Amino acid sequence: MDTTLTDPLVGQVLDGRYRVESRIARGGMASVYLALDVRLDRTVALKVMHRSLAEDPQFVRRFIGEAKSVASLSHPNIVQVFDQGADGAHVYLSMEYVPGRTLRDVLRQRGRLPAREALEIVIPALAALGAAHQAGLVHRDVKPENVLLTDDGRVKVVDFGLARAVEASNQTKTGMMIGTIGYMSPEQVTTGTADARSDVYATGIMLFELLTGQQPYGGETPMSIAYRHVHETVPPPSSLVPDIPPSIDALVTAATDKDPARRPADATAMLVAAVEAHRTMPRPGQTGAHATLPPDGRAGADRPATGAHPVPGLPEPTGRTMIQPLPDLATEGSRRRGRRRSGAVWFISVLALVMVAGIAFSGWWFSQGRYTTVPDLTNKNIKVARQEALKAGFAVKIGQGRSDDKVAKDVVLDTQPGAGAEALKGSELTLIPSLGPETIPVPKVEGLSKDDAAAKIAEVGLTVGRVSKTASDTVPRDQVIRTSPMVGKRVRKGGSVDIVVSAGLIMPDVSQMMRDQAEKFLRDKGFNVQIDETADDTPPGTVIAQDPSGGSEVVAGAVVHLTVSKGPDQGWHWPWETDPSQAQPDFVNVPDVRFKDLRDAVHELQAAGFKVKTRRLVGTRRVIEENPTGQQPRGTTITVWH
Template sequence: MDTTVADPLVGQVLDGRYRVESRIARGGMATVYVAHDVKLDRRIALKVMHANLAQDEDFVRRFIGEAKAAAALSHPNVVAVYDQGTDGQHVFLAMEYVQGRTLRALLTERGRLGPREALELMQPILAALAAAHRAGLVHRDVKPENVLLTEEGQVKVADFGLARAETAGKQTKTGLIIGTVGYLAPEQVLTGHADVRSDVYAAGIMLFELLTGRQPHTGDTPLAVAYKHVNDVVPPPSSLVPGLPSQLDTLVTLATSHDPARRPQDAGSFLAVVADVAAALPPDIDRRLAGAVPPPQDATSVLPMPAPVPAPAAAPGAHTRVLAAETLPPVVPGQHPPPPAAPLPPAGPMERVISAVTGRYVLIAIGALAAVILGWAVWYQVAGQYERVPEQIVGMKLEDAKRLLAQDGLVVQTGPSTYSDKVPKGHVAASNPGPGQRVEAGGVVTLTLSKGKQPIPVPDTAGKSLEDARKILRDAGFTPGEVTRESSQTIPKDQVIRTAPKAGKKVSPDQPVDIVVSAGMEMPNLVNVNAEQAANQLRSMGLDVKVEERDLPDRPRDVVLEQNPPPGTGVSRGDQVTLIVNKKDCLLAPINPFCNNGQGDPNALPVPTVLGQDVNAAVQALRGAGFDVEVHQQLGTGRVIRQDPGPNGTAPRGHKVKIWH
C-alpha cells in the first residue's frame, strides 16, 4: 500500500510555509515527512506530532519548550532544529533534512563493526552528546535509530530534547518502553529519572551493539529486558567476539556501570576515554579480526564480521580524529599484560567449550585492571602528539582565545554563532573539540561565538512612571538605557511615552532599552496677554487656572503681569496654573506706551486667530498680517493646536508669532 497517497497531510502546506511532499517514517510520538520550505526554498524534515498527543496541553507545552532548547544547540554532529509551530490541530517541528540512512540500517546490513570503525563512529556521536550536556540538555533516547549517516559520511544525532518531552506527557509509556528499553539506564527503570550519565549508559550499550551485533540484554517482554538492566551487568564484548582488545571491554564496563557515579560523568568525559583507546588500536585490527572470527554456531550467536569499510570522511566542521598508526605499546615491566585473544574452541565435547568460556571470564577480570594500567602507558607514549583544549576557553574573548590556542600550536577557526544566556556577546560560547578534550598537535579547534542572550520581547511600559518602567525592564532581564524627554499633549508629564526598541519587539537582553518620557505640554508665554484670552487658552489645554489680582498703575488693566509655572515649563492636564492679573487702571497713559488701550504698544497689530487651520494656510495668514512665523511640531497633526500670542492677541509688526501643530 502506498502510504504517501493515503496520508492526508501529503500535499498540504502547514503554517503557509511548509509543503508536505512525502512521509518517510512514523514513530510512537510523531510522523516524519519530507517537506519543502517555500519561504527559504529548501528541503526540510517535518516532524508532526500525533493528534492524540496534540490534545494534551501539558505535553504540547513541554514539547515546545524542549524544541526551543534543542534549536539553540548548534553543533555539526547534531540534526539542526529550524522552527516549531502549530497549524490547526497539527503541532510540528521543522528540522534539517539528512539524506542518508540510520546507524540501525548500517548494523542490519553489516551485522557488527570492527573495533576501529566502531570507535570512529562513536566519537562524533559522543561529541554531539557532549555539546548537549554542556548546554544542559539530556537526550534520553540514545540509540542507533537516532543516529543518521549522511551520504557524505558525516554522523548526525537526531531528536535532542524530544525524548524528554515525551516522557513528561500524560500518555502511557508502553510505546516508549518498546522503542528504547534496550538502552535504558537502571535509574530510568527504577525511578524514571535521567541525567547526562543516563545518556552515557545508553552510549555504552550502543558501543556494545556496534562491536557484537546484538544488545546485551534481551527478553520476551520489555519488562523482562528492563529487569535485566537493573539486575544484570553488561557482559564484556569480548565474551561474544573473541579477540577484541580488553580496552574495549573496559570502555563498555565503565559506561554501563549500575552506579551512575562510577560512569564517566558526561559524554565529553566518555569521549576523551574513547578517543584515547581509538588512538592506541593497531591500524589493521579490523582486518585481522575479520579474518580470525569464524561464522556463528546458532541463532543467538553474533553475526559474522564483514570486511571493513573505510571510515566515512566527515563533513567540514564535523567531529573527526586522525587515528594513531602505531600498534599497542609494550606493557611496562611489572604490570600484567592484557590477555591474548583466545581462539574459538574447535568443534568437540561441550565441556571444552564451557571451560574456554569460563576461563575467558577469569581473564577478563585481570584484563580490566591491566587495561587501566595500559591506558596510562598509552597516554605516556602518545602524549607528545596531542594537546588539550584549555578548560578556560569558554567565556574568553575571541582574540584572547586565539592567542591562548596559538601558544599550543593549534589552528583556530570560527563556526556559526549561537545565543547563550551565560556567555557575553562576542565571547567564546563553545569549542570543538570541547574544553579539556584532546586534539592533535597542530590540529584545528573550531570556536563558536556567543550572540548574547536569546532574544525576548521588550515589555510594554507606556504610561508607567520612570522608576516603574526601569523596574519592569530589569525584572524582564533588560538593562534600562538612556532617558530622553519629549513634549506630549496626551501623555502626562513624567510618564513613559515609549521605549526604543519598541514594546513587543524581540531583542537580546544584552541590548539596553532606552526610555522616552513625557515632558508634558510646554507652558506658553502669557505675560502682557489679555487675562481672559490667557485663561481661555490655558483651559483649552486642560489646565486648572487660578487668577490672582494685583494693582499696578503703570501697567494696562486686565493683562497678565506674571505666570506660574513660567514659560517653557512642562505641564500636564489637570495641573494648576496661576496668573497674576492687573486690576488697576493705568494712570500714566500720556507717558507710558503700555497704557495705550490696555494693549501695550500703540503700534501693535491684532494677531489673526489661526487655531485649527492647516499649518501652511496659517503661515500665509500670519505673514499677510505683517508678522514673522515660527513653526513647532508637537503632535504632528498638520493643523495648528496652539499659537503665541493667543487668540485676539496683539503684537508689533514683524513680531515672530509661534504656532504648534
C-alpha cells in the first residue's frame, strides 16, 4: 500500500514552514519525511517523533537540549540539524536531506564487504564520531541504520543525541532498545551509562558485521545477547572470514574489549588505528612487497587511473623528474642538439617497438586461452560444483565450510577467486561449502531451577520454548525434570527447547504391594519407612494402608507409615475353605511380568485369566512390581506398578 496516501501528515504544513511531501522511512521512535522548507525554498528531511514520545514533557525538554547541541556540530560526515520545533502533537527535527541508502540496506543487498571497503566506510564514520566526542557529545546508538551512504559516495552519521533523549523519558525502555542491543557496550547493559568508549565499542561491532556479514551475537533473544556482550569476548573477524588481515582483527579486538579502559579512548583514537590498518593493506591487485598505499595514504581506488601498464624488461617509472646539467659552451650545445634529437627519436622508436611487442605478446597469451573466467558455482551442490570447476580447467580445493541459516548443507556459498574473475587455467579454485544452519547441543539442565535452566539455555545460544509441569516422586518442586529435545540433541542456533518442571515430590502409592517390595522401594527413594502390623482379611504381608497416602505432595526424606496385614486373628484361609458353598476355582500360575512393557504385561496377565489393575509408581512404561504372585485363582485381580 502507498504510505503517501495513508499517512495523515503527508500534504500538511508543519509549524507554518515545512510542507510534508512524502514519508521516507518509519522506525521505532520516529518517522522521516521528505519536506520543503517554504521559507528558504530548500528540501529537508523532517524527523517527526512518535506520539508516545511527543506526549512526554521530560522527553521533549531533553530532545530540545540535545537538538541544540547537535546543531552546533559542523562536520562533512555528520547529517546537519537545521531546526527543531513542535506543532501541536508533532515534535520534529529539520535536517539535511541526504539522498542515498543506509549501511543496513547495503548489508542486506550485498552481505559482507571486502576488508578495504569496510574500513573506507568506518573511517569517515569515526571522523564524525570523533568530532562529536571532541565537542562532549556521545552518540549512544551507533549502528548500520544510523550510517548513510549518499548517492555520490559520501558517508554520513545521523541521530546524534536522540538515544539520550529517549533514555531520559518516562517511556518504558523494554522494546525501545531491542533494535540496538546487538551494538550495546557491556557498561550500557550493566549500568545504563555510556561515554565515548561506548561509541567505540558499537563501531567495533559494526565493523565486525561489515567484515563478516553478521553480528557476533546475532539470532538470539535480547537477554542472551546482552549476557554475551557482558561475559564473552568478541571473536576476531578472521575466525569467520579467514583472509581478513591481522591488523583489522587487532582493531576490532581493541574496540570491543569488555573493559572500557582497554579500548581506544574515543573515536579519534580508533580513527588513527583504522587509518594505519588501511595504510598497510595491499591495494587491489597487489600482494607481497608491493602491497603499499600511495604516499598520500589514500586508497588506490581513490586515485585516478593513468592507463599506463609496465612493460616487461623495462624499468617502471619512478614518478620523479630527472634533471640533467646543461653543457658549458653554446657552440657545443648547437653541435650536439642535432645528435640528441636523433638519439631521442631512436630511443622512442625502440620503446614503441618494445611496447608493441609487449602488447602483441599479451594478446597472444590471452588468445591462446591461458586465462579463463571463474564460473558462478554458488548455490550448487558441492559435488556438482567440483565437477564443473574441473571441467573448466581448475584444480579444485574444498575450503573450510561456514554455517549459513539460508543455504542448505553441502551447497556452495562462495568461491575463491569469486565468480567472474580471470584466472589461469590449472590454477587452484577453492569452493566454500555451507555447513547448513549452525546447531548447538541442548545443555544438561535437569535438577536446576526453571530460571537457572533458562539462563543456561540462553547462554549457549538457544531459547526456552514451552514450560510445562508434571508430578514427580523424585524431583523437588520447580526443578527441571527433562527437556525436549533431550540433552545433547543438536538444535538450530536460536531454536527453542521445551522444559518440563516438577510440580513437587509425590508420595508413591504402594498399597496392595507386599511389605518387602514396598519397604525396599520406598527406602531406595530416600523415604524413612515405619511398619505397623494389624489383623486383616487380606493375605499376610500385604500393605493395606499408608500415611502419607499415595499421590500427596511430600518432602524428601519424609517418614512413611505403612500398615501391613498379618492376616485374620484365627488365621487366613481361602473363602471356600471356610464356606463350603463356594466352589474352589482353578489355580493358575501368575506370569512374572516384571520389567516387561506395560501394555505387553497387561495382555499377558489377561490371557492367563487374570484381571489387571495398573498403578503409576515412577512413570515408566515398564512394570516395576506386581502382586500377588505365585499360584492364584483364575479371575484374581493382579496389581502391577509402573
